[in-house]
Amino acid sequence: MKTRKGLSSVVGTVFAIIALASVVTYVTYSLDILDKFNQGVLARNEETLDRGKEQFDILSATIDNNKFNITISNTGTLPINITKMWVENKSATDWVNSYDIKKAVAPDGILTKIGQSSSLYANTANAYNIKLITERGNTKEFSVNSGITAPLYMQLHAIPSAISDEFTTTLLFEVVNNMSSNDLLLNLTPDMQYTPTAGVTKIVEPLSSYPSLSKGDTAYFKWVYKIAGNVDDTFTFTARLANGYPGNTASATVTLTEVQFAAESATSIQSQGFTCCKTADNIIVMHQEDTVDTPGTSYQMYSAEVENTGVTIDLQSASPQIFFTYNDTETRTVPDGLWTLALRYRSSMWPDALQSVPTLNTMIFHFNDTSDSSGNGNILTLVNNPSYSAAGVHGNSGIYTFDGIDDYMTIPVNANNDIRTSPDSTAAWFKTGPANPSSDMVIFRAERPASANYYEIVINNLGKLVFRFTTDGGGTITDCASTTDVADGNWHHFAAVRYAGKSCRLYIDAVRHEQEVDGFAGTPTMIATSAATIGRNQSGVSYFNGQIDYFMHWNEYALQAIADLGTRDEVLALYNANYGNAAHSVDINVDITDKNGAAFIPPKIVHAKIKADLPYSDSKGSLTTYPGPKNYTFSTTPDTIFNPQERMKATVSWNPTNVGAVDMFWRIDDSTFSDKKGSFMQVPTPDIGFPSYFVYDTTKDLIFTVTNIGPEGIWLTYSGTKVIFKGITDPLKSYAGVLLAGNGSSINADKDTIYVKLYAKIDLKFWKPKKIPNNSQTCEGLGQECIIPGLYRMYINVIGYDDTGLTILKTFPIGPVRVI
Amino acid sequence: MNTYSMHSKKGLSTVVTGAIMLSAVAVLGTMVVAWSNTNLFANQQSLEASFSAKYNKINEFIIIENVWFRQMPTKAVNITINNAGTVGLNVTQIKLADSSNVFTKSITNGGIAPGKSFDDEIPFAWTNNIPVDITVTTGRGSIFTTQELPP
Numbered sequence: 001m002k003t004r005k006g007l008s009s010v011v012g013t014v015f016a017i018i019a020l021a022s023v024v025t026y027v028t029y030s031l032d033i034l035d036k037f038n039q040g041v042l043a044r045n046e047e048t049l050d051r052g053k054e055q056f057d058i059l060s061a062t063i064d065n066n067k068f069n070i071t072i073s074n075t076g077t078l079p080i081n082i083t084k085m086w087v088e089n090k091s092a093t094d095w096v097n098s099y100d101i102k103k104a105v106a107p108d109g110i111l112t113k114i115g116q117s118s119s120l121y122a123n124t125a126n127a128y129n130i131k132l133i134t135e136r137g138n139t140k141e142f143s144v145n146s147g148i149t150a151p152l153y154m155q156l157h158a159i160p161s162a163i164s165d166e167f168t169t170t171l172l173f174e175v176v177n178n179m180s181s182n183d184l185l186l187n188l189t190p191d192m193q194y195t196p197t198a199g200v201t202k203i204v205e206p207l208s209s210y211p212s213l214s215k216g217d218t219a220y221f222k223w224v225y226k227i228a229g230n231v232d233d234t235f236t237f238t239a240r241l242a243n244g245y246p247g248n249t250a251s252a253t254v255t256l257t258e259v260q261f262a263a264e265s266a267t268s269i270q271s272q273g274f275t276c277c278k279t280a281d282n283i284i285v286m287h288q289e290d291t292v293d294t295p296g297t298s299y300q301m302y303s304a305e306v307e308n309t310g311v312t313i314d315l316q317s318a319s320p321q322i323f324f325t326y327n328d329t330e331t332r333t334v335p336d337g338l339w340t341l342a343l344r345y346r347s348s349m350w351p352d353a354l355q356s357v358p359t360l361n362t363m364i365f366h367f368n369d370t371s372d373s374s375g376n377g378n379i380l381t382l383v384n385n386p387s388y389s390a391a392g393v394h395g396n397s398g399i400y401t402f403d404g405i406d407d408y409m410t411i412p413v414n415a416n417n418d419i420r421t422s423p424d425s426t427a428a429w430f431k432t433g434p435a436n437p438s439s440d441m442v443i444f445r446a447e448r449p450a451s452a453n454y455y456e457i458v459i460n461n462l463g464k465l466v467f468r469f470t471t472d473g474g475g476t477i478t479d480c481a482s483t484t485d486v487a488d489g490n491w492h493h494f495a496a497v498r499y500a501g502k503s504c505r506l507y508i509d510a511v512r513h514e515q516e517v518d519g520f521a522g523t524p525t526m527i528a529t530s531a532a533t534i535g536r537n538q539s540g541v542s543y544f545n546g547q548i549d550y551f552m553h554w555n556e557y558a559l560q561a562i563a564d565l566g567t568r569d570e571v572l573a574l575y576n577a578n579y580g581n582a583a584h585s586v587d588i589n590v591d592i593t594d595k596n597g598a599a600f601i602p603p604k605i606v607h608a609k610i611k612a613d614l615p616y617s618d619s620k621g622s623l624t625t626y627p628g629p630k631n632y633t634f635s636t637t638p639d640t641i642f643n644p645q646e647r648m649k650a651t652v653s654w655n656p657t658n659v660g661a662v663d664m665f666w667r668i669d670d671s672t673f674s675d676k677k678g679s680f681m682q683v684p685t686p687d688i689g690f691p692s693y694f695v696y697d698t699t700k701d702l703i704f705t706v707t708n709i710g711p712e713g714i715w716l717t718y719s720g721t722k723v724i725f726k727g728i729t730d731p732l733k734s735y736a737g738v739l740l741a742g743n744g745s746s747i748n749a750d751k752d753t754i755y756v757k758l759y760a761k762i763d764l765k766f767w768k769p770k771k772i773p774n775n776s777q778t779c780e781g782l783g784q785e786c787i788i789p790g791l792y793r794m795y796i797n798v799i800g801y802d803d804t805g806l807t808i809l810k811t812f813p814i815g816p817v818r819v820i
Numbered sequence: 821m822n823t824y825s826m827h828s829k830k831g832l833s834t835v836v837t838g839a840i841m842l843s844a845v846a847v848l849g850t851m852v853v854a855w856s857n858t859n860l861f862a863n864q865q866s867l868e869a870s871f872s873a874k875y876n877k878i879n880e881f882i883i884i885e886n887v888w889f890r891q892m893p894t895k896a897v898n899i900t901i902n903n904a905g906t907v908g909l910n911v912t913q914i915k916l917a918d919s920s921n922v923f924t925k926s927i928t929n930g931g932i933a934p935g936k937s938f939d940d941e942i943p944f945a946w947t948n949n950i951p952v953d954i955t956v957t958t959g960r961g962s963i964f965t966t967q968e969l970p971p
Contacts, residue, residue, distance in 0.1 A: 007838075008845045015849025019856045026860040033871045040875045043906075047881070086886045086900075090971075096888045096898065137883035137904040150949075 051136045068115030074105045081135035091126035150179045154250035173221040173239040185213040189242040190221040199228040216781035281689035285680040288669035295597025298322035302692040310670025316663040320653035326691040327595040336637035337684035342629035346619035348663040353573030361555035368398035375621015395581025404545025408535030418528040419455040423558030427495040432487040433545035441544040446528040453526040463487030467496035471524030480506035480514040499558035510575035576660025583616035587653040595645040626667040694817040712802035716753040720799030729790035737769035877960040881905035887968040903932040910959035946970040
């Protein structure tokens with residue numbers, strides 16, 4: 001039994017081994033299959049990755065000897081095998097063929113002469129679309145001879161578009177590859193047609209073709225033509241690409257005009273707004289803009305003409321006044337030499353102590369001329385030529401010298417001088433000729449002959465000054481005389497006051513010499529009927545021998561002196577007042593500060609002057625007139641250096657010397673000033689102009705406003721109207737922008753601005769300034785390089801024509817500007 | 821004596837029983853092995869078929885290397901397909917569609933060896949500047965698409 005059982009076990013075991021072996025074999029087979037599958041997946045992934053790494057560029061594509069000659073560059077990291085080239089003849093219908101290439105190129109290598117061995121006969125007159133196929137299945141498509149697959153953005157500019165007979169015009173053809181596909185355009189060949197053809201002579205033609213134009217790039221072609229014909233002849237130029245997209249053209253028209261030079265057009269334009277005109281680099285104009293890029297509430301100061309509504313500064317009330325130049329990153333050197341602070345202001349008629357004195361019924365003669373400085377319109381008539389000289393009692397205030405023989409002046413009688421009712425006052429400076437006059441010498445006299453009434457100031461034969469008047473025909477003569485001899489050949493000031501009907505006070509050199517009271521009954525009236533005289537009386541005698549200055553008369557006002565129970569010392573203020581070289585006393589400081597306006601330690605002082613004298617500026621009574629600038633001059637040595645970020649600070653502070661200080665009303669940034677400067681600092685010409693406060697923020701629109709000042713209405717043209725930025729930070733970088741819109745209306749090569757009527761304004765908006773100016777705001781891609789931040793010198797060039805057909809040309813230099 | 825008689829009967833029974841057992845083991849063993857081989861073979865066949873289908877499908881890759889739009893005499897689309905994969909494939913269907921038309925063409929002779937190309941012209945009323953979607957389907961169910969813009 002044991003033996004038989006063992007045999008069965010052996011047989012069973014054999015079967016079990018067989019079954020087990022089958023299972024093991026199956027499992028092994030399955031794993032092998034899985035491994036093969038994995039290997040397949042990995043290989044597939046690798047092929048996909050390699051396909052993505054495969055890159056090549058078309059370097060050139062030409063037709064040589066009627067065969068394509070294509071050069072490519074392998075810019076990827078894997079070898080590339082070009083297997084096939086598809087060619088579509090766009091100049092024929094349904095003509096497509098493929099050609100085997102089978103050429104390999106290593107990474108970073110160049111493969112040339114693709115297509116030279118193909119059987120294709122290529123015609124240079126035809127346009128082709130070509131596609132290269134790689135072994136991995138990548139393709140690269142491009143066009144030869146034109147971008148024919150879609151219309152391209154084209155513009156044709158005629159610069160200028162209006163010329164004279166036998167003059168030249170430049171035709172600039174602009175082609176942008178704006179196709180939606182990524183096709184590379186190769187060998188763009190321009191074609192120019194024009195009508196009529198007679199009279200047109202080509203002077204310069206562009207390159208025969210443009211080698212390569214990627215998507216977003218711009219190609220330019222330039223022709224220069226000389227055109228002959230008659231006035232008003234028009235020539236239409238049409239540019240296209242050879243074998244380009246049907247109907248894809250650009251046109252421009254050139255018109256012959258009589259005008260050969262812009263100077264022949266009398267119509268002109270001027271800039272307006274913040275971006276006003278540049279002054280010379282050595283003229284730094286004071287502007288009214290404050291708190292904008294200036295420290296504190298100080299004003300701006302830079303080299304640009306006045307352009308604002310103007311601000312009047314009452315320096316006595318608002319002092320000090322501070323102006324800053326801007327700061328930037330440049331170093332400036334101002335050579336040694338003369339600096340001039342030129343201030344535009346009007347002086348007050350008299351010191352502030354006389355602020356209650358009315359200007360009505362008043363005469364003021366400073367004797368700088370024959371007109372009345374009170375604004376009341378009185379005119380001196382000089383008889384027998386009293387001689388004028390500038391050497392007045394206070395500097396160049398002007399005086400008249402009377403010869404004591406026949407010189408005198410008359411003033412038509414009127415409410416300013418007819419001594420009608422009290423009070424009245426008269427004041428002047430005088431200097432007698434002879435030490436002892438033989439008889440009365442009249443300084444001023446008014447009279448009413450019919451009633452023998454008069455009012456006069458004379459020097460009597462004792463050398464005393466006498467103020468006397470009568471309103472009752474001589475019944476009562478009120479007179480006040482000086483207690484001292486004033487005919488001593490020296491300057492003296494008198495103030496004669498008729499403070500009541502028959503009462504007077506006389507002040508000599510601000511000291512009261514006499515007061516007379518002849519009664520206060522009523523207000524006796526004289527009412528002169530004869531012309532008032534200076535230098536003699538109305539009877540033709542008593543000529544004055546000597547000099548007179550600063551003559552003033554108040555027909556209905558009594559000057560006050562505190563000593564005589566007045567509330568103001570007006571007499572003393574008049575005595576101290578200066579209407580000559582030293583009318584105003586101010587402190588003037590020019591410093592260099594840091595960018596925040598803070599002084600350095602130790603301070604960098606360019607100039608410091610305490611109580612500088614400024615001359616009288618006579619507005620003749622007008623409160624809105626500011627005569628030409630008065631100068632304060634100083635010199636500096638050695639050179640003045642402004643380091644990067646430093647500013648020039650100019651400070652003017654009110655600092656009167658006495659109670660006679662005459663206030664000054666300083667006017668800045670008034671665009672009505674004919675010199676377009678107003679108040680400014682003139683410095684020795686710096687090596688680099690001081691920065692303007694104009695900042696062009698490249699994220700915002702660039703808008704420039706001009707005004708048509710006539711005499712004709714105008715249009716401005718797209719062609720030639722430009723904004724130009726010349727690099728200062730980097731002199732090699734300059735940019736320009738073309739016109740985008742005028743008063744919000746778009747402008748292009750086919751459309752000029754709206755009609756700008758006489759005295760109308762137009763806002764000119766420009767496209768972003770670029771290295772290659774174009775009508776696009778984008779800055780991406782070749783040829784779209786926009787202006788970069790930095791310091792530039794800015795110009796606006798405006799071209800247009802007026803409604804009489806004449807050409808307008810104008811360049812506005814804006815000066816150094818910051819671009820941010 | 822009695823013992824001898826008894827021994828003689830027990831010996832016959834043992835032989836018969838042993839033969840039966842041996843036969844049973846052999847029959848059962850043979851059945852198990854046969855069943856096992858049959859089953860494993862069936863699974864192997866299935867695995868091989870599945871592997872082949874998946875593996876080949878993965879390695880299928882075509883490029884629509886050129887499409888051009890015929891204008892005359894009637895509008896049509898000429899398509900060139902290149903087998904850039906490592907296995908042969910069979911193009912069974914090409915479908916064209918733009919914003920207004922859809923056309924599907926069944927292909928009966930679309931076999932392409934690796935590295936070889938297949939051309940076909942499909943009548944289709946394309947419209948200028950209206951994109952056309954092109955879908956190519958293979959026998960293994962792979963789908964390849966591209967889009968072309970008629971001139």
